[in-house]
Amino acid sequence: MIEPSWLTETRAAYDTVAVDYARLIPDVLEGPLDRGMLAAFAELVGPGRPVLEAGCGTGRITAHLRGLGLDISGVDLSPGMLDVARRDHPELRFEVGSMTALDLPDEALAGLVAWYSIIHLPPDLLPQVFTEFHRVLAPGGHLLIAVKAGDQRIRLEQAYGHTVSYDVYWLPPDRLAEQLTAAGLAVHATLVREAEELDRGPQAFLLARKADR
Template identity: 55%
Template sequence: MTSHLDATRESYDTVAEDYATRVGRLFDQEPISRAMLAAFAEQVRGPVADVGCGPGHVTAHLASLGLDVTGVDLSPKMIEVARRRYPDQRFSVGSMTALDLPDGELGGLVAWWSIFHLPPDVLPEVFAEFRRTLAPGGRLLVGFHVGDERLSPETAYGHPVSYDAYLLDPGVVAVLLGDAGFEVTARLTMEGRKWPQACLSARAV
């Protein structure tokens, strides 16, 4: 496992409990974001992966919209929290850089603010992996923070962390998705609490 993945996994193992409490509350206050998830759910046919699922709140929300969804996260502690909070849902430990899924298995994939810690030069590899797992016509929904900056916080959610985080240009992300075999079908930008936010919806071609 490469160093950025090690740092991300170890940091989220550390913050998992406090992260789950805070992020779940924030999600409940984001009707526009949930509307993007609802639109995604209407378009999907087949199983869905929530990649970088964290404590499982988005996985559970997608299931409540009628989707056959599995949550995947790099952090074993996050998966432990997710399984405890949502015992009726499926969760597994895994990396979005190498998903343990057959080619064309999925009808949909969600990466909900989970590409935040990927160095930009890794994004083409990850988007190619997303495309590999999706059937033709499969739907992708990606959410991320907007900007052009590398962040290196020393603490988060009341704990020391060692990860880097990256703000991304939606136009650049759209180009990378196109290069990976996706057609971007919708874009949403929002003002965020710290940084602007973007959601991109795409179809596997």
């Protein structure tokens, strides 16, 4: 089976920039509203229950959530990013994989985070991915998504000091909420904030929950 070009390009780009990405963005730089959504997610899930960050990159958000008490691991397309994640966070578990087909049994997770990771997926794949998120979440499980709020595709040719070639999609929060609801994940909080510091536009955060049985 031929791998789709968006996946090959995204993996290659992040393999290329991994070391400099970690150097330039070494810690959680998010502002108080962003951190507040992460803290709310951690409190809703609670300690000692399995959580996954899908598209974890260098593991900086995974480690932040571990610091908030979650039993969390990470999965990412890019072996290069995961090499850095394992170097910087050896106490955490990281695996190569794709959020389009998570290597997990049904209802395995109490929580799932996709922090600026679905922005590299072609938008027509999002319903499939949200169905996959629903599959791996246990009843009552929580999902947190962070995206760039808008409705456009940007082709990046330079990133973190390197020549690359991959897409970033700015996504409308209302449409995401509709797609999550259609996948069986009820959105119970949406935050849209204006650009701060390095942002190039508004950012959106959605908290959703899989229904109890």
